Amino acid sequence: MRQLRGWLLAVGMLVPVAAAAQGGQGGAPRLLTVDDLFALKEVGDPQISPDGRWVAYTVTTTDLKAEKSESRLWMAPLAGGEGGAVPLTVPGSSASAPRWSPDGRYVSFLAARKTGAPGDSEPKTQVWALDRRGGEARPLTHVPQGVEAYEWSPDGSKLVLVIRDTFPTWTSSKAARPWVITRLQFKRDEVGYLDTLRTHLYVFTPRATRSRRSHRGTTTTRSRRGAPTASRSRSPPTAATTPTATSTRTSGSSRRTTPIGARPCAR
DSSP states (O other), X not given: OHHHHHHHHHHHHHHHHHHHHHHOGGGOOOOOOHHHHHHOOXXXXXXXXXXXXXXXXXXXXXXXXXXXXXXEEEEEETTSOTTSOEEXXXXXXXXXXXXXXXXXXXXXXXXXXXXXXXXXXSOOOEEXXXXXXXXXXXXXXXXXXXXXXXXXXXXXXXXXXXXXXXXXXXXXXXXXXXXXXXXXXXXXXXXXXXXXXXXXXXXXXXXXXXXXXXXXXXXXXOOOOOOOOOSOOOSOOOOXXXXXXXXXXXXXXXXXEEEOOOSOOOO
16 A cells, blocks of 8 residues: 555656646647657655655656766655655765665665775665765665665664676786677677676675675575564664675586675775
């Protein structure tokens, strides 16, 4: 029921924007133009707070001249009033996948931002948390290859992370890494060549020093609902250290281990 209310709210936000594009000056009907389409803002991924009073969502805009799109996080009261919608992230940096901590105190999201940590010249997508009472967002993870998706555990003490394997470091400076074809379908539209890397689930405790992989084998895992629970904790989810985990992929008699992080997050 809560998810249904969120989607209905998203649709309601889009209707006035579309109507304005169709109405034109003076409300006279006219055909849509390319500029109208790029002026439309896409509202998505609505997430209702645990107390049912607020909804966090993304607003995606497209810059035709720069040829790029950007997503920002917003928060609005479900009952209306109270100052209207409030932006949670600033322009210039995209954010996605807003999620409420189970106690409703934090709004977390995925973003590729510089954290100030060593070797962070090309930031990867990490989980960030923003305190609703104010202050800057802080990173919860620092995974070298980035985080693809995540969810909170019901008690708020853990996160389940979706992390993809990585190739071993390519040491040759004379040639690019070759593509090794071992499957019948080796290419896909909008993806390119398909590799043998898999995605796995990791259970991550923000205050711990390591994250634990929740399954073994060569299967690529997609579902991430319901991370294992532990004793209830109301402490802030800011991590003192980053997840350090081992991604193990077994195929026949071969076994590959790839480290995925081992240094503190920036404060």
